Amino acid sequence: MTIKWNLKKFIEKKHSIYSATDFKKLISKNTGITISLQNICNYLNNNPAMIRLDTMEIICTALDCNLQDILKITPTKKTNKTTRKLSYKNTPHAKKGLSDFPNPEDYDS
Numbered sequence: 001m002t003i004k005w006n007l008k009k010f011i012e013k014k015h016s017i018y019s020a021t022d023f024k025k026l027i028s029k030n031t032g033i034t035i036s037l038q039n040i041c042n043y044l045n046n047n048p049a050m051i052r053l054d055t056m057e058i059i060c061t062a063l064d065c066n067l068q069d070i071l072k073i074t075p076t077k078k079t080n081k082t083t084r085k086l087s088y089k090n091t092p093h094a095k096k097g098l099s100d101f102p103n104p105e106d107y108d109s
Contacts, residue, residue, distance in 0.1 A: 004072040005047045007059070015063065020044055030062040 011017040017026060020040045028034050035058065042048065043059070060067060 001076055002074040003047070004074070005070070006072065007070045008044045010065070010070050011063065014065070027058060027062040030064075031058050033058050
């Protein structure tokens with residue numbers, strides 16, 4: 001899955017904001033909530049590995065945008081799995097016989 005984080009480009013293009021301090025002021029003005037300058041710098045300069053939904057809601061409310069405007073997710077294409085030839089070593093345990101030799105009592109005389 002490919003995740004593309006476009007927050008910095010979005011605020012530059014749509015709101016003409018080029019600094020983290022100005023972005024912090026916009027968030028405080030539009031939502032009344034203060035986010036630390038360090039966190040804002042991380043959101044602008046890095047692809048966040050994890051971000052709370054509450055924080056995403058605050059950012060989208062402050063920017064008057066949808067989540068799709070700043071975050072694009074593209075699923076990866078499924079690759080065909082190559083099939084392996086079964087041998088004794090990679091045969092699933094459930095398909096292996098219970099014993100090495102057949103029991104003669106199981107056959108009719």
